Amino acid sequence: MTEHTALYVYALLRDRPDAADGVTGIDGHPLRLVRVPGTSVAALVHDAPPAPLQGSDEQVRRWVEEQSRAVNTVWERTGSVLPMTFNVLVAEEPPAEGRPAAGRSAERRLTEWITEQAADIAGRLEELAGxxxxxxxxxxxxxxxxxxxxxxxxxxxxxxxxxxxxxxxxxxxxxxxxxxxxxxxxxxxxxxxxxxxxxxxxxxxxxxxxxxxxxxxxxxxxxxxxxxxxxxxxxxxxxxxxxxxxxxxxxxxxxxxxxxxxxxxxxxxxxxxxx
Incomplete structure (x- = not known):
């Protein structure tokens, strides 16, 4: 079984602890929040292998519908989300020359990026509220x-x-x-x-x-x-x-x-x- 070393990202949203409770996404994967300390922003994700989803047209349509349903559910709960497109993955940092082990985890890479963009993301979430x-x-x-x-x-x-x-x-x-x-x-x-x-x-x-x-x-x-x-x-x-x-x-x-x-x-x- 392929190791889950990536995060499939559904949306960015205002941090609310219960936003993902009981919500499932593509192929029934349970969703969770990646919370970013020091910001008001979180990411809606599921743990995933580091490879984009590939399948027949019918499979892709089903996956897109499942992703949309999950985002809609969380949007109804929180009032504002920034949805991602299909197949947005954040993977762990690959090994580099002189460093045989992998670098930063997928979650760390995602939280660092959100931290850098937190003011813009939070501002847009506020603009889109309601x-x-x-x-x-x-x-x-x-x-x-x-x-x-x-x-x-x-x-x-x-x-x-x-x-x-x-x-x-x-x-x-x-x-x-x-x-x-x-x-x-x-x-x-x-x-x-x-x-x-x-x-x-x-x-x-x-x-x-x-x-x-x-x-x-x-x-x-x-x-x-x-x-x-x-x-x-x-x-x-x-x-x-x-x-x-x-x-x-x-x-x-x-x-x-x-x-x-x-x-x-x-x-x-x-x-x-x-x-």
Whole structure:
């Protein structure tokens, strides 16, 4: 069995002794806190071999979900965490020339790094306290765009009596008109909806579009940083949009820890201690 000489790091958080009690992570590993004397910061970890997790796509998806559930549980308890990405490991210091034994332990390396960054980490945890991430994904369904929304005259009459070739041509023309109309509507809604969401959110990040059906056009795909008290307000804005624009499709997800709003410097520096 491979010796556990590394720490798999899930998140940084405000030091609270019971934060990890009963929480399990990837593959059911019990989680614990690495507490850092002289600071208000701790790390959520499990003991691990010094090698990144590797597996099939299905395994990796399961591991990511298990990691997310663990971070969410601790976030609910503490109110603020800085989540790490998947596969952030801190290993013990390898032997060096003239020193056959290993150097600093994984825990010592992690606590020394946190000590150096404690003021920045604690400050960011305070800034994010009581905040959460919401994800909003809005598209327009081509097949549901009305002539009023498109700003066009109604298409010409039924293709009864036309040849099969002409019917196919007219069907392609209708599809082309619907796609163009959806694109114009999406442009209008993007500016309007982004403005309304920015009036509520403390921060806003564009995200790459998720998988789209062939009959959908993107309006926006964004992560919002909001106070927990503003979750319902965002929902009201989206419900109003859906009521006014029947062709709109909305995916509203969260609340989650603020994954998209973590200073990547903290993640990068933590990852630099990996083997």
């Amino acid at each position: 905040r959460c991430e919401l994800r909003v994904d809005i598209t327009v369904d081509h097949t549901a765009v009305t002539t009023d929304e498109a700003g066009e005259d109604a298409p010409e009459g039924r293709p009864d009596g036309l040849s099969p070739g002409m019917r196919r041509l007219m069907a392609k023309q209708r599809e082309h008109r619907a796609r163009n109309a959806a694109g114009r509507l999406a442009d209008t809604l993007h500016a309007e909806t982004r403005h309304r969401l920015l009036s509520i959110a403390e921060d806003y990040r564009n995200r790459g579009p998720t998988h789209r059906a062939a009959d959908e056009t993107d309006v926006l795909c964004a992560a919002l940083l909001v106070g927990r008290e503003d979750i319902d307000t965002v929902g009201t804005v989206l419900a109003d949009l859906r009521a006014r624009r029947p062709a709109v499709r909305i995916r509203f997800l969260g609340p989650w820890p603020p994954y998209s709003f973590i200073d990547t410097r903290h993640r990068t520096q933590a990852a630099e201690t990996a083997p």
